[in-house]
Amino acid sequence: MNYTEAKEKFISTWGALGTLWGINKAMAQIHALLWISPEPLSMEDIMEELHISRGNTSMNLRQLMDWGIVFKESKPGERKEYFASEKDVQELARQVAKERSRREIKPVIKVLREVSGIEGDGTKKTEELIKQTKALYELADNADTMMNKIVNQESNWITKTLMKLIK
Amino acid sequence: MNYTEAKEKFISTWGALGTLWGINKAMAQIHALLWISPEPLSMEDIMEELHISRGNTSMNLRQLMDWGIVFKESKPGERKEYFASEKDVQELARQVAKERSRREIKPVIKVLREVSGIEGDGTKKTEELIKQTKALYELADNADTMMNKIVNQESNWITKTLMKLIK
DNA sequence: TTAAACTTTCAGTAATTTTTGAAACTTTAA
DNA sequence: TTAAAGTTTCAAAAATTACTGAAAGTTTAA
Known part of the structure; x- marks a missing residue:
């Protein structure tokens, strides 16, 4: 199993587990993606990686922030906002x-x-x-x-x- | 709060909790009903009490039995089958x-x-x-x-x- | 056997939940 | 200011999940 396969397997498994426990798939998958990402990601990054819409991404990021397990980060000198997972x-x-x-x-x-x-x-x-x-x-x-x-x-x-x- | 109100509140709360945790409402409500019932109930009893169809009742009772928390009981001399919850x-x-x-x-x-x-x-x-x-x-x-x-x-x-x- | 009593299955329908996409909104740099 | 860059909201559409009801299946008593 190479990096890409492992990443995809992890993200889809995490999404499926979420669904089973009453957490929507997109939310769980965004979390999974940020969990293994060494750098904060922008909304664009997430949309592209998971093939989900802007609205969906925005709503689920907000929920993850409400849960206190994802944080907004702004890189100095950049307009765009980045999102990072609690890592511990x-x-x-x-x-x-x-x-x-x-x-x-x-x-x-x-x-x-x-x-x-x-x-x-x-x-x-x-x-x-x-x-x-x-x-x-x-x-x-x-x-x-x-x-x-x-x-x-x-x-x-x-x-x-x-x-x-x-x- | 009288008996009927309390029963209804318990059943609907248990159903809502189930939903939140990925368990379907009918399944959780059937469990709640049997949990507080002093006697085993027939399929008819359950259908009537919860206003759900025969098919729905049957499928969810099967699932509860698969989970090992509801049991079939047959009263001697009766054709009908009765269902009882694990009580402990x-x-x-x-x-x-x-x-x-x-x-x-x-x-x-x-x-x-x-x-x-x-x-x-x-x-x-x-x-x-x-x-x-x-x-x-x-x-x-x-x-x-x-x-x-x-x-x-x-x-x-x-x-x-x-x-x-x-x- | 057979037929009545009862249960299960499952295709179709209904209800709910999720997702999209575009408009509205906000922020920032010039 | 203003307009570009970015984000949020939300009504409508899509996808998923649950539910119904009737037909098929099973069991039992006679």
Whole structure:
């Protein structure tokens, strides 16, 4: 496998994984491209490399910036803007975990708390609803707490500590 | 919030979360419905409750069974088949983690190993590709190993051990 | 066997999500 | 200022994904 084949395989695999996890393909592929690029890239560069339109590129770059894993860079003396990826894998993981927690997990936890907190009326179906949503609430809340602890440690705490524990 | 409101809120929230994580809404909602149902439900019950077609119900029940989190039950003396959810939250988490690892993470790890294993040619871009995909490979491989260890422990190892460690 | 009860499959349709491309907007250098 | 260089927005089109419903398939009881 040569450079070009490897690059294409990586970009398309990353795009496919994204899709499976609810992230759109273009967004994941732009990230993949920037992740392996030694230099920041312009919008033109990205459009050309991935064969996607200007609008698509712009919208997805904005999302990647909202996620905090891609940054705008301006080269001195140039009008054009360049885009660069966060390059540290631990920081990438932390950022993704943090954002998914904030946007997706926390709101669900809130609903689970509300739902599992309704008053029992003695019927079997109500008892089951309370019991089962409470269990889910506790799981989600523990997992989220854990994730946030991990995410707020220095970068490779997770690898160092957990691997020792588990191996 | 009364029983019906709580049930509907739970089902729709669970469906929305599924969507965000690449699981289709009907599948997530069927799971939610069975999760809180004190008794196994028939296909008719599910169709009626969620207002979805027979075909849709059948296909998504099959998928839930493939994931190992819903089971077919036949009541003695009845022709109809009934469906019941795995009820233990720890077992649910283990099963989901196990399947996502097998279907989605493992194949990506394989690609990352291949891609990061190409021979360097001294160019900057090739070095960067190798370095960055290797970092991702190591992260994914560690995370996956960890997940599988957790998943293969007795059910609440994760809660017991990790929470102690982290709190 | 057969026919009733029930489930699965799948081609066509519907709904949703993504992408495009051109117009509107913004910034900067002269 | 102004116009060139660049970016963003968004309505419409394309692509993808999910859903329906009816036909085909399966199972069971008589």
